Amino acid sequence: MLAAPRRGVAQANPSGDFAIYTSTNYSFEDHDATTVWQQLDLRSGAFSTWTTDSNISEVVFVGPTNTSLLYLNSTNQAGDGGVSLYFADATSLSSAKLVASLPAPFSGLKAVATRSGDIHFLVNTLAYPNGTAYNEDLAETPASTARIYTDIYVRHWDTYLTPQRYAVFGGVLRRGNGTYSLAGELTNYVTGKCNASCAESPVQPFGNSGDYDISPDGSQVIFLTKNIDLPLANFTSSQIYWVPFTGRVNDSVPVNPIGATPGAEGASASPTFSKDGSKIAYFQMNGIYYESDRNIIYVANADPRNFNIKSVAGNWDRSPEVLAWSNDGSVLYVAAPDLGRERVFPVPVDAAADYKPTNITNEGVPAGMQILANGQILVSDSKIWSSRDIYTVDPQGNATKVYFQANLVDKELAGLGPQDVSEFYFSSNSTETELQSWIIYPANFSAQKTYPLAFLVHGGPQGAFYNSWSTRWNYKVWADQGYVVIAPNPTASFGWGQNLTDAVAGHWGDYPYWDLVFAWDYVNANLPYVDTSRGISAGASFGGYMNNWFQGHEMGRRFKALVTHDGVTNTLADYATDELWFINHDQAGTFTSPNETSTYYRWNPILFYENWATPHFVVHNDLDYRLPVSEGIMLFNLLQVKGVPSKFLNFPDEGHWVLNRENSRVWHREIFKWINYYSGLSGAASPY
Numbered sequence: 157m158l159a160a161p162r163r164g165v166a167q168a169n170p171s172g173d174f175a176i177y178t179s180t181n182y183s184f185e186d187h188d189a190t191t192v193w194q195q196l197d198l199r200s201g202a203f204s205t206w207t208t209d210s211n212i213s214e215v216v217f218v219g220p221t222n223t224s225l226l227y228l229n230s231t232n233q234a235g236d237g238g239v240s241l242y243f244a245d246a247t248s249l250s251s252a253k254l255v256a257s258l259p260a261p262f263s264g265l266k267a268v269a270t271r272s273g274d275i276h277f278l279v280n281t282l283a284y285p286n287g288t289a290y291n292e293d294l295a296e297t298p299a300s301t302a303r304i305y306t307d308i309y310v311r312h313w314d315t316y317l318t319p320q321r322y323a324v325f326g327g328v329l330r331r332g333n334g335t336y337s338l339a340g341e342l343t344n345y346v347t348g349k350c351n352a353s354c355a356e357s358p359v360q361p362f363g364n365s366g367d368y369d370i371s372p373d374g375s376q377v378i379f380l381t382k383n384i385d386l387p388l389a390n391f392t393s394s395q396i397y398w399v400p401f402t403g404r405v406n407d408s409v410p411v412n413p414i415g416a417t418p419g420a421e422g423a424s425a426s427p428t429f430s431k432d433g434s435k436i437a438y439f440q441m442n443g444i445y446y447e448s449d450r451n452i453i454y455v456a457n458a459d460p461r462n463f464n465i466k467s468v469a470g471n472w473d474r475s476p477e478v479l480a481w482s483n484d485g486s487v488l489y490v491a492a493p494d495l496g497r498e499r500v501f502p503v504p505v506d507a508a509a510d511y512k513p514t515n516i517t518n519e520g521v522p523a524g525m526q527i528l529a530n531g532q533i534l535v536s537d538s539k540i541w542s543s544r545d546i547y548t549v550d551p552q553g554n555a556t557k558v559y560f561q562a563n564l565v566d567k568e569l570a571g572l573g574p575q576d577v578s579e580f581y582f583s584s585n586s587t588e589t590e591l592q593s594w595i596i597y598p599a600n601f602s603a604q605k606t607y608p609l610a611f612l613v614h615g616g617p618q619g620a621f622y623n624s625w626s627t628r629w630n631y632k633v634w635a636d637q638g639y640v641v642i643a644p645n646p647t648a649s650f651g652w653g654q655n656l657t658d659a660v661a662g663h664w665g666d667y668p669y670w671d672l673v674f675a676w677d678y679v680n681a682n683l684p685y686v687d688t689s690r691g692i693s694a695g696a697s698f699g700g701y702m703n704n705w706f707q708g709h710e711m712g713r714r715f716k717a718l719v720t721h722d723g724v725t726n727t728l729a730d731y732a733t734d735e736l737w738f739i740n741h742d743q744a745g746t747f748t749s750p751n752e753t754s755t756y757y758r759w760n761p762i763l764f765y766e767n768w769a770t771p772h773f774v775v776h777n778d779l780d781y782r783l784p785v786s787e788g789i790m791l792f793n794l795l796q797v798k799g800v801p802s803k804f805l806n807f808p809d810e811g812h813w814v815l816n817r818e819n820s821r822v823w824h825r826e827i828f829k830w831i832n833y834y835s836g837l838s839g840a841a842s843p844y
Contacts, residue, residue, distance in 0.1 A: 157568060157569075157627065157630055157632075157633050158182065158184075158627065158817050158820055158821055158824075159181070159182050159183070159184060159568060159817075160543060160562075160566050160568035160569060161179045161180065161181050161543070161562070161566055162179070162180045162181075162543065162627070163177055163178065163179045163180075163194075163536075163543065163544040163562070164177045164178035164179075164523075164536075165177060165523050165524030165536040166196060166524075166526075166534055166536045166546045166559075167215065167217075167526065168198060168526055168528055168534055169217045169222050169223060169225075169246065170217055170222050170529065171222040171529055172198055172528035172529040172530055172532075172534075173197070173198060173199060173222065174195055174196060174197050174198055174199075174246075175195070175196045175198055175534065175546075176193055176194065176195050176196070176206050176215060176246070177193070177194055177196070177536070177546075178191055178192070178193055178194075179191070179192055179193075179194050182817050184817075184818075184821070187818065189817075190210065191210040192205055192206075192207070192208045192210070193205070193206040193207045193208075193209075193212065193215075194206060196546065196559055196560070198528075198534075198548075198559070201557065201559050203560070206246070206249075207249050209249070211229050211230050211231055212227050212228070212229060212230075213227075213228050213229070213230040213239075213263070214227060214228040214263065214264075214265045215227045215228075216265050216266065216267045216277075217246075218267040218268060218269055218275055219243065219269060219275070220269070220273070221245070223245050223246040223247050224243070224244075224245060224246075225243075225244055225245070225246055226241060226242065226243055226244075226255075226265065226267050226275065226277065226329075227241075227242050227244065227252070227265075228240070228241060228242075228262070228263065228265050228279075229241075229242060232257045232258070233254075233257065234257065236259075236291070236293055236294060237260065237261055237291045237292060237293030237294060238257060238258050238259045238260055238261065238262075238291065239257075239258050239260075239261060239262050239263075240254055240256070240257050240258070241254075241255050241256040241257075241258060241265075241277075241329075241338075242254055242255060243255045243329070243335055243336050253335045253336075255329055255335060255336045255337055255338060256327070256329065256337075256338035258279070258289075258342070259289060259291060259294075260281045260282070260289035260290060260291040261281055261291065261292075262279035262280065262281045262289070262325070263279065263280065263281065263365075264278070264279055264280045264358065264364055264365035264368075265277060265278070265279055265365070266278045266279075266365055266368070266369065266370050267329075267370075268370055268371070268372055268373070268374045269374070270373060270374040270375075271373065272331075273331040274328055274329060274330055274331050274336075274339075274374075275328070275329040275331070275336060275374075276326065276327075276328055276329075276370060276374030276401055277326070277327050277328075277329065277370075278324055278325065278326050278327075278365075278368060278370050278377065279324075279325050279327070279342075280322055280323060280324050280325065280357070280358055280365070280368070281322065281323070281325070282320040282321065282322055282323075283320060283321060283322070283323040283325075283344055283346075283347045284319070284320060284347075285319050285320075285321075285347065285348075285354075286347075287323070287344040287347040287348055287405075288344075289325065289342070289344075290320045303316060303318075305317075307387065307388075307389075308387070308389050308390075308736065309353075309387070309388040309389040309734070310734075311734055311781045312360060312361055312734045312735070312781065313360070313361035313734065313781060313782060313811060313812070314361070314779040314780070314781060314811035314812070315360075315361070315781075321346075321347065321354060321355075321356040322346075322356050322357060322358050322360060322363070323344050323345070323346035323347045323356070323357065324344075324345050324346050324357050324358075324368045324377070324379045325342040325343060325344050325345070326342065326343045326345060326370075326377060326401055327339075327340075327341075327342045327343070328340065343404060344404075344405065345377055345379060345397075345399050345403075345404065345405055345408060346379060346381065346405060347405060348405050348406075349381070349384060349397075349405050349406075349408065350384060351384045351385050352384065352385050352386055352387055353382065353383075353384050353386070353387065353388045354384060355381040355382075355384050355397075355405075356381055356382065357379040357380055357381045358380070359380055359381060359382055359394060363380070366425075366426055367379060367380040367425075367427070368380065368427065369427055369428050369429050370401065370429070371401075371429045371433035371458065372429060372431060372432065372433045373433050374401055375400065375401050375402075375433070376398065376399075376400060376401060376429070376433065376458055377398070377399050377400070377401055378396055378397065378398050378399075378411065378427045378429070378436060378458075379396070379397055379399075379408075379427070380394055380395070380396050380397075380424055380425070380427055381394060381395060381397065382394045383395055383414070385414075386444075389734065389735060389736045389737070390445065390736050390737055390740070391444050391445050391737055392422050392423040392441070392443070392444065392445055392446060392447050392737050393414065393421055393422055393423065393444045394422075394423050394424045394425075395410045395411070395412055395413055395414075395424060396410070396411040396412055396424050396427045396436070396438055397409065397410055397411065398410075398411050398436075398458070398460050398463075409460050411427075411436060411438075411456055411463050411465070412424060412438070412440060412454070412456070412463075412465060416463070416465055417440070417454065417465050417467070419442045420440045420441075420442060420452070420454070421442060421443070421444040422440060422441030422442055422443045422444050422445075422446060422449050423440070423441050423447060423449075424438055424439065424440045424441075425438065425439040425440070425451065425477075426438055426439055426477075426478070426479045428479055428480070428481065429458060429481075430458075430481045430485040431481055431482075431483055431484075431485055432485055433458060434457070434458055434485070435455055435456065435457060435458055435481075435485060435505075436455070436456045436457075436458050436463075437453065437454070437455050437456075437468075437479055437481065437488055437505075438453075438454055438456075438479075439451035439452065439453060439454070439476060439477075439479065440452055440454055443741070445737035445740055445741055446737070446741045447618075447735070447737065447738060447741075448475075448616070448618035448650075448657055449475075449654075450473070450474075450475045450654045450657075451475040451476050451477065452467055452470055453467065453468040453469060453470075453472075453476060453479075453488060453490065453503060454466065454467055454468065455468055455488075455505055467509065468488065468503055468504075468505060468506075468507050469503050469507040469508070469509065469511040469512075469513060470509040471509045471510055472503075472511065472512060472513060473653045473654055474492040474493065474494060474501075474513075474651070474653075475492060475493065475650065475654065475657075476490035476491060476492040476501070477490075477491055477492060477493070477498070478490060478491035478522060478524070478525065480525055480526065480527050480533075481527065482502075482527055482531070482551075483527060483529070483531060485505065486504065486505055486506075487502050487503065487504055487505065487551070488502070488503045488504075488505060489501070489502050489503075489525060489527065489533060490503060490513075491521075491522045491525065492651075493620055493622070493650035493651035494515060494651050495592065495651050495652065496579065496592050496594065496620065496621065496622055496623055496645060496651060497518065497519055497520060497521065497622060497623050497651070498520070498521040498522060498622060498624070498651075499515035499516075499517050499518060500515065500516050500517040500522060500525060500533065500535065500549070501513035501514065501515050501516065502514075502516060502551055514553075515553070516533075516549055516550075516551065516552065516553030517535060517537075517549060517553070519539055519574070519623050520537035520538060520539040520545060520623055520624065521537055521538060521539075521622050521623065521624035522535055522536065522537040523536045523537060523538065523544075524536045528548070531550070531551060532548045532549065532550050532551075532556055533548060533549050533550075533551070534546070534547075534548050535547055535548070535549065537624075538624050538625035539574075539623050539624060539625060540576065540577050540594070540596065540623050540624065540625065540631055540632060541563050541569070541572040541573050541574060541576055541577065541632065542561050542562045542563040542569065542572065542625065543562045543563075543566070543569065543625040544560065544562045544625075545558070545560060545561050545562065546558075546559045546560040547559060547560075571599070572632060575597075576596060576597050576601075576632060576635070577594060577595065577596055577597070577623070578594075578595045578597075579592055579593060579594050579595060580592070580593055580595065580678065580682075581593075582674055582675055582678040583674065584646070584647075584670055584671040584674040584675075585670055585674070586647055586659070586663075586666070586667040586668075586670050586671055587647055587656060587659065587667070587671070589652055589653070589655075589656050591644065591645060591646060591647075591649075591652075591671055591674075591675070592644070592645050592649075592652070593621075593642055593643060593644035593645065593675050593678075594621055594623070594631065594641070594642070594643040594644075595640065595641070595642060595643075595683075596631040596632055596634070596635045596640070596641040596643065597635060597640060598635045598636050598637070598638055598639060598640065599635075599636050601640075601685075602685075603684075603685045604685075605685060606684070606685055606686070606687040607638060607639055607640045607685060607686060607687060608638070608639055608640075608686075608687050608690035608691055608692070608716075608835040608836070608837065609639065609640060609642060609679065609686050609687065609688050609690070609691030609692070610634050610635065610637075610639035610640070610641045610642070610691070610692055610693075610694070610831070611642050611672075611675075611676065611691055611692065611693040611694075611715070612629065612631070612634070612641060612642070612643045612693075612694055612695060612699070613644075613672065613693065613694070613695030613698075613699035613702045613703065614643070614645070614649070614695065614698070614699050615695065615696050615697030615698045615699045615700075616648055616649075616697065616698050617647075617648035617660045617664065617668060617698040617742070618648050618649075618650065618657050618660065619648070619649065619650060619698075620645050620649045620650040620651055621643040621644070621645055621649075622651075627820070628696075628813055628814065628815075628820070629696065631643055633824070634694075637828055637831075637832060637837065638832070638837045638838075639692075639835070640683070640685065640686045642675065642676075642679055642686070644671065644672060644675040646667070646668040646671030646672055646675070647659050647660050647663070647667040647668045647671050648660035648667075648668055648698075660742065661741055661742055661743075661744050662742075662743065662744030662755050664698075664701065664705075664727075664742065664743075664755070664759040665705055665758065665759035668702065669702065669705060669709070669711070672702065672711065673711055676688065676711070676714060688714065690716055690835045690836050691714065691715050691716065691835070692715055692716055692717045692718070692719070692831040692834065692835050693706060693715045693717075693718050693719070694718070694719035694720075694721075694827070694831070695719070695720070695721070695723070696720075696721035696722055696723065697721070697722055697723060697782075697783065697812065698723070698724075699721075699723065700720035700721050700722055700723015700724070700783075701720075701723040701724040701725075701761070702723075703718045703719065703720045703723065703772075704720055704723055704724065704725055704761040704791060705759070705761050705764075706718060706770075707761065707764075707767070707768050707769075707770060707772060708761055708762075708763070708764025708765065708766075708767045708768060709764060709767065712767070712768075712769070712770045713769070713770065715770055716770070716771070716834040716835050716836070717770065717771045717772070717773065717830060717831050717833075717834035717835065718770050718771070718772045718773070719772075719773045719775070719827055719830065719831065720772065720773070720774050720775070720788070720791060721775040721776075722775065722776050722777060722780050722782075722783050722787075722788065722812055723783065723787065723788075723791075724761070724783060724787055725761055725762060725787045725788070725790045725791040725794075726760060726761070726762055726787065726790060727743070727755075727756050727757070727759055727760040727761075728756055728757065728760060729784075729786070729787070730743065730747070730756060731747050732784045732786070733781075733782055733783065733784075734781050734782055735782070743755045743756050743759075762790075762794065765794060765798070768794070768795065768798055768800050769800060770800070771800065771801035771802065771830075771834050772791075772795050772800060772801070772802045773802070773803050773805070773826070773827060773830040773831075773843075774788050774791050774792045774795070774802060774803065774804045774805070775788065775804075775805045775806070775814075775823065775827075776788020776789065776791075776804075776806060777806060777807045777808070777810040777811055777812070777814070778806065778807070778808040778809070778810070779808075779809065779810060779811040780810075780811045780812045781811070782811075782812050783812065785806070788804065788806070789804070792804040803826070803830060803843060803844075805822075805823065805826050805827075807819050807823075826843070829841060829842075829843040830843045
């Protein structure tokens with residue numbers, strides 16, 4: 157699985173004749189990754205290698221023909237940490253012409269052709285407070301490594317905050333003599349807009365080019381930033397700003413400031429111009445300190461004199477995450493979590509509040525979608541059994557062509573298919589909603605045999621186990637060790653309505669816990685091929701917390717082994733996290749003196765230390781600033797002192813997730829040795 161190709165999103169040219177995407181392979185013999193670009197003919201379905209130049213990092217189709225493009229080269233001729241911008245024709249990359257050498261590691265290229273024939277483009281990178289682009293390779297090394305802070309946003313995700321912040325830059329490529337050249341300097345639209353905090357776009361740690369857009373005629377720019385009037389660590393509120401392409405940071409105006417739309421005060425996302433540039437669509441949450449509130453669709457005029465914001469299908473009880481305009485601007489295609497999948501829904505732009513969209517895709521989770529020139533939707537998604545499927549559907553939901561299915565191509569995925577997966581629904585005492593769980597079967601499964609249980613708990617807690625591929629928690633890899641995997645979606649899960657998601661606040665230790673108990677009970681009573689007496693449980697983040705909670709409760713005695721990856725051990729230390737808005741919301745208030753009425757106290761796993769007994773594998777990484785490594789070390793120390801069989805795995809160069817393939821290989825090997833030994837799998841080696 158770790159060596160199998162990892163493919164990007166299929167990106168079609170303007171006429172929809174072909175699409176390109178990246179494919180990356182990793183060799184554990186050479187300890188090196190190799191990326192090539194593949195081309196898919198959308199008429200015939202034929203595949204070919206477009207280029208083996210792995211330095212091409214991003215491509216945008218733009219220019220005088222349907223095959224004209226710009227691409228970013230991840231290096232430049234000076235080798236000084238900058239990047240290069242090339243203009244080329246997709247049919248003859250060898251004739252590409254260098255059009256700009258940019259002085260910093262810019263990324264997130266977006267570009268459009270203007271009426272004059274010039275190209276206007278956007279990129280982003282870190283910038284100094286004075287607005288100039290930051291290049292680590294050229295930056296002076298200070299004599300001291302001291303870091304001094306006067307507010308509480310000290311570090312975020314895996315990085316200590318520095319004076320540099322991300323910013324969106326615009327540039328002009330002047331057309332002449334069959335090619336282009338950079339005209340003048342790049343314009344920074346973001347840096348310097350400050351109040352309680354300073355603007356930053358893309359918003360970190362996961363922001364990308366989806367946080368900004370350029371109008372199709374190249375005259376307007378929109379970008380997303382956290383609300384500069386509020387402290388960064390305490391609130392999720394963010395706004396979208398509009399600025400003319402020829403303007404500067406002081407010319408930018410907020411599209412959706414607090415008060416512009418009743419109730420809309422929370423995080424915004426995915427600002428996107430319509431194909432004619434007259435409208436802006438985006439998502440926004442209501443909750444000002446809740447990162448998992450429901451995304452509501454909004455459409456605004458692209459006119460700073462009157463944005464005239466309107467909600468679209470405002471009462472729809474789903475939280476969309478991906479957005480694309482139809483060619484005529486009458487429909488928004490969005491992808492939203494729905495019953496353990498993430499499905500694509502067309503939503504009319506004028507949809508009333510009570511409109512209920514109907515999905516046009518079913519299984520899988522889209523990594524990206526693009527509206528083609530013929531109105532069909534090109535979808536790149538994944539499923540539990542396939543790391544990448546590429547197909548088209550029409551606006552009515554009819555699958556018009558399946559181009560690619562990784563499980564039918566990659567030898568590492570050979571034999572995988574929908575037959576490996578099923579699901580069940582069960583009742584719990586915490587909610588009237590019927591709860592869902594995935595079942596994933598091992599290779600050569602037979603219902604006449606029995607297999608030990610691998611019980612997985614998802615993170616978040618607001619999140620879900622989806623019908624999607626993962627290189628970190630891949631259900632099928634766990635199952636193929638010899639388990640039946642059960643992956644429930646308890647209280648807090650996405651896709652069954654906002655009430656189920658919201659209900660976990662203040663209830664970490666009861667609602668989802670009892671849901672998981674009832675899921676285990678259902679399996680024990682109804683799935684005779686699952687041997688629950690030899691079961692193990694594992695989870696990361698909130699799933700790690702829940703395994704720590706299991707350890708002190710009756711549920712922990714139902715398993716032969718537990719696995720905690722980067723989980724909470726001591727909720728009284730929750731303020732060691734980075735995003736205080738998260739813990740304030742989920743613990744139903746700010747930190748108070750510990751007493752039995754405080755959720756920080758009540759749901760603390762170490763209160764039940766005297767019950768700890770189940771062998772426990774602990775993973776925690778040094779660069780996890782959301783849940784500091786001290787949580788894992790405390791857990792391991794307590795287990796060791798109590799004499800509970802335990803093992804600690806640490807990666808000094810990983811954060812909340814293990815991303816390096818070599819590290820991931822060790823992660824899987826060590827965890828599987830642990831659970832296979834304690835579940836009694838035949839031939840399992842000792843983990844000691």
